[in-house]
Amino acid sequence: ILNVEQSPQSLHVQEGDSTNFTCSFPSSNFYALHWYRWETAKSPEALFVMTLNGDEKKKGRISATLNTKEGYSYLYIKGSQPEDSATYLCALLTGANNLFFGTGTRLTVIP
Amino acid sequence: DAGVIQSPRHEVTEMGQEVTLRCKPISGHNSLFWYRQTMMRGLELLIYFNNNVPIDDSGMPEDRFSAKMPNASFSTLKIQPSEPRDSAVYFCASRYGTDSGYTFGSGTRLTVV
Numbered sequence: 001i002l003n004v005e006q007s008p009q010s011l012h013v014q015e016g017d018s019t020n021f022t023c024s025f026p027s028s029n030f031y032a033l034h035w036y037r038w039e040t041a042k043s044p045e046a047l048f049v050m051t052l053n054g055d056e057k058k059k060g061r062i063s064a065t066l067n068t069k070e071g072y073s074y075l076y077i078k079g080s081q082p083e084d085s086a087t088y089l090c091a092l093l094t095g096a097n098n099l100f101f102g103t104g105t106r107l108t109v110i111p
Numbered sequence: 112d113a114g115v116i117q118s119p120r121h122e123v124t125e126m127g128q129e130v131t132l133r134c135k136p137i138s139g140h141n142s143l144f145w146y147r148q149t150m151m152r153g154l155e156l157l158i159y160f161n162n163n164v165p166i167d168d169s170g171m172p173e174d175r176f177s178a179k180m181p182n183a184s185f186s187t188l189k190i191q192p193s194e195p196r197d198s199a200v201y202f203c204a205s206r207y208g209t210d211s212g213y214t215f216g217s218g219t220r221l222t223v224v
């Protein structure tokens with residue numbers, strides 16, 4: 001079992017603010033790191049799959065970085081919009097194809 | 112593509128009854144996963160299949176749980192007999208290859224009374 005920790009647990013920001021949150025993990029013994037966006041009453045939606053130290057991915061206003069040596073990944077949202085409100089999940093994929101999820105950061109963007 | 116399709120969306124059953132959850136993965140995806148989501152433990156992997164073959168079922172909580180994938184387009188998760196502590200949302204997900212994210216279904220909310 002991999003211990004995937006996410007912080008903060010919840011976050012409220014004003015519309016237009018930029019924000020970021022953290023996924024931390026104890027070791028680099030994994031195959032890939034995934035980020036998912038999970039809106040209430042829907043299912044998790046894949047945002048990024050990251051495999052390499054120093055990897056940086058971007059999709060619109062959302063980007064993510066990965067530091068395997070120090071055991072963290074950051075997710076950034078630039079200019080938050082109300083539709084960004086969701087729970088953002090980080091997950092580590094082991095070589096055995098087991099995806100261990102963190103408990104998520106719940107983001108609320110206030111109009 | 113309609114995505115990963117799960118049925119039913121909601122299931123309410125009495126303790127002791129058999130429950131069968133169904134999943135149709137995205138066509139062409141070669142891996143299928145069953146997850147359970149609870150408030151206490153978040154998303155937990157129950158079992159996954161690769162090319163219809165069960166690879167890791169170590170997450171299946173008890174012998175009361177079983178899963179099958181008779182072909183590439185269908186999988187079931189069965190609980191027999193069901194207990195109130197099985198109440199949760201059960202998600203099915205599928206994926207192609209090893210470098211892509213998972214595509215999740217809408218989940219089945221199971222309530223055992």
